[in-house]
């Protein structure tokens with residue numbers, strides 16, 4: 001940051017005493033900083049940090065210290081919209097340079113559903129979005145710093161910012177200890193297979209699909225090192241990176257699935273459903289891809305997801321665009337059937353009403369949506385919390401991007417709970433679905449370097 005030019009802008013700011021916060025927005029492209037250095041510098045802020053990187057790199061945002069938040073125990077779109085407007089209204093936003101690209105954002109989302117939560121999700125509320133004190137936009141190399149206006153000396157702030165940036169830049173990055181995994185075990189594996197069988201028997205002409213998830217529990221010898229995770233999360237391409245600390249919990253996801261994004265009144269979303277494993281063997285992979293693109297069960301599973309998303313967004317749209325035949329989405333460990341969808345939004349559309357309507361898509365819930373959601377709430381073991389939930393970035397206007405928290409885990413002091421599910425339709429086979437969930441655990445097992453089977457507890461794996 002050129003101090004001189006920022007000083008020029010600072011001198012022309014009049015603090016607005018009717019506002020609670022001031023946000024300074026400035027370029028940081030002169031500094032060599034990255035996510036690891038930022039997290040290393042702000043180690044004292046543990047429990048109040050996030051990192052959200054979108055699949056296409058539209059966003060690569062890190063937030064440190066939740067200075068203010070909007071939250072609700074129930075998801076009422078109008079109430080959340082009002083809280084968002086009230087929060088942005090408290091902020092005096094000042095740009096310290098011309099031609100800046102990023103926008104001030106809130107990060108957060110909603111829980112999967114309102115099933116009363118076990119203790120493990122206590123740190124997270126039904127709906128919450130956070131305004132960070134420090135928001136680093138690594139894509140555009142810009143910074144937003146938000147501070148209370150009361151008692152503020154603006155000139156000192158600019159010295160503080162350049163001091164902090166210089167220190168971040170010189171942070172030493174050294175080898176991080178990998179978490180020592182003591183054991184891993186599937187939670188109720190046999191019961192889950194029975195549940196799948198029961199669902200297959202319950203499905204009919206009306207109740208077409210339900211997504212059933214299961215969990216894997218990993219225990220560490222000592223506390224999981226967060227900086228180690230940050231480094232490991234850089235590894236996988238073509239997925240979102242979601243790293244979300246709140247209190248004593250950390251939710252981590254490497255999801256391939258966008259829920260939707262809105263930019264310039266255009267909504268972009270996709271249907272992702274229907275899967276097959278990706279192997280190291282090129283010949284076998286070609287056979288897998290060919291099978292997936294032509295398999296009736298997977299094509300049906302995909303079509304119900306696509307049609308449901310389209311009917312959910314239709315009331316908000318004045319034009320829809322998508323192809324009838326699905327494409328392939330190639331992730332590191334898995335292939336999915338994939339249909340990109342675009343919609344031009346009506347003028348009065350708002351992001352929270354769309355979010356409420358579209359989530360859960362049948363890729364994570366089922367069809368019909370209400371019936372499937374009830375089934376999951378009643379029959380699935382445990383609470384999903386942020387697994388398969390919408391998480392993302394919102395702005396003062398309607399622009400936003402939400403991902404679906406798949407391929408994910410919840411980390412507490414000395415444990416990680418991994419989540420994976422799959423779409424059950426008529427004809428699904430419990431053993432095959434079990435194997436598919438195994439594949440979907442791989443991204444998080446890989447982050448923890450816990451892919452080896454030797455770590456499985458020899459005792460009854462359903463015993464938790």
Ligand SMILES: C=C(O[C@H]1C=CC=C(C(=O)O)[C@@H]1O)C(=O)O
Pocket residue numbers: 211213257272273274275336362363364388406407419420421422423440
């Ligand atoms: C529910 C999950 O994946 C969904 C997303 C893509 C493909 C899916 C499938 O083929 O079953 C699932 O619907 C999960 O990863 O936990």
